[in-house]
Amino acid sequence: MSHRVGALLGRYPALRLGLLIAAPLTWLVAVYVVALAALLVTALWQVDSFTGDLERTVSLENLKTVLTGELYRTVTLRTVGVAALVTVIDVLIALPIAFYMAKVATPRRRRILLIAVLTPLWASYLVKAFAWRATLSDGGLLEWLGTPIGLQSPGYGLSAVVMTQAYIWLPYVILPIFAGLERVPDSLLEASGDLGGGPVHTLRWVVLPLLVPAVIAGSIFSFSLTLGDYITVNIVGGTSQMLGNLVFVNAGAANNLPLAATIALIPIVVMLGYLAAVRRTGALDNL
Structure with a gap:
């Protein structure tokens, strides 16, 4: 058999x-x-306001609270804005780094740069977040370096969250773009140069159209990871709140698991909408 x-x-x-x-x-x-x-299913349940017991009866009260509450609209817009800004920053930084690694660097230097990009992934998430907390604190490294030229540390807040998360998720954006650039034939770049195309023209009309799927892949990583993150906000965000913080508070101290589940649906819906929009462009078909 x-x-x-x-x-x-x-x-x-x-x-x-x-x-x-x-x-x-x-x-x-x-x-x-x-x-x-x-x-x-949990989002459709309720918590008894008097006893705190979980009531497994179907209700749309949590959805109504999240959709109509000013707090949830504000935090949702703030979270999506931070995630979008982190993604844009990471893509802008990753493009020249990945291009140099894939098309300019020698094989030996490429291996060194690849190790340098991968090394932060070996460090603990908390270690990196607390390192940025120390860097951005009063009297920290950033303020010490900026004092001679009159620059000050932004302190703790949304700016610190964007800087920290842009650093943490940067390798996840560099690697897909680097892989995408490696698949771009060098003959296309040579042909563009032979036809009179300068570096900017070649990058705009030859490289970038072929690189869209890789950029989309990297943006999915940075956008989705920032959208659901709450630890960085707790460490360097000061009094700022994002959706992950609301989920954490309601699932823990507030003991309102159904409301936490309802809030957790927001980043899922946002991410599904983003993927649907990207899919309509056809970029996902070439990943």
């Missing part, structure tokens, strides 16, 4: 591949899809 199964798998590679990915797909469905379904 086992011989027949082996022969069948050897004859049909697609069947063998399907069996190999069946377990990861099952795990994906069990962990993510079921968890999202449970999150949606």
Whole structure:
């Protein structure tokens, strides 16, 4: 019997591949899809305001609270704005770095730069966040370096959140863009130069159109990770709040798990909307 199964798998590679990915797909469905379904169901429950007990009765009260509350609209706009700004900053920084790594640097220098990009990923998230807290504090490194030229540290707040998260997620943007640039044939760049195209013209009309899928991939990482982050805000955000903080507070101190689940649906909906908009451009088809 086992011989027949082996022969069948050897004859049909697609069947063998399907069996190999069946377990990861099952795990994906069990962990993510079921968890999202449970999150949606929990958002429809209520917490008794007197006893604090969870009432498993279907109600749209939490959705109404989140959709009509001024606090949630303000925090949602702030979170989306910060995530978009972090993404733009990371893309602008990642493009020249990735281009130099892929098209200009020698193989030895490329390996060194690749290690330099990957090294921050080995450090703890908390270590990096607290390092920026120390850097941005009064009398910290940033203020010490800026004093001779009259610059001051921005302190703790949204500016510190943007700077910290842009640093933390930068490798996740550089690597997809670097991989995308490696797939751009050097012959296209040479042909553009032979036809009289300068560096700016070649970058604008040859490289960037081919690089859109890679930029989209990097933006998905930085945008989604910033959208759901709350630890950085707690460390360097001062009194600022983002959606992740509201979820954390309601799931913990406020003991209102249904409201926390409802708030957690906001970044999911925003991310689904972003992916749908990107999909309409056709960029995802080339990833």
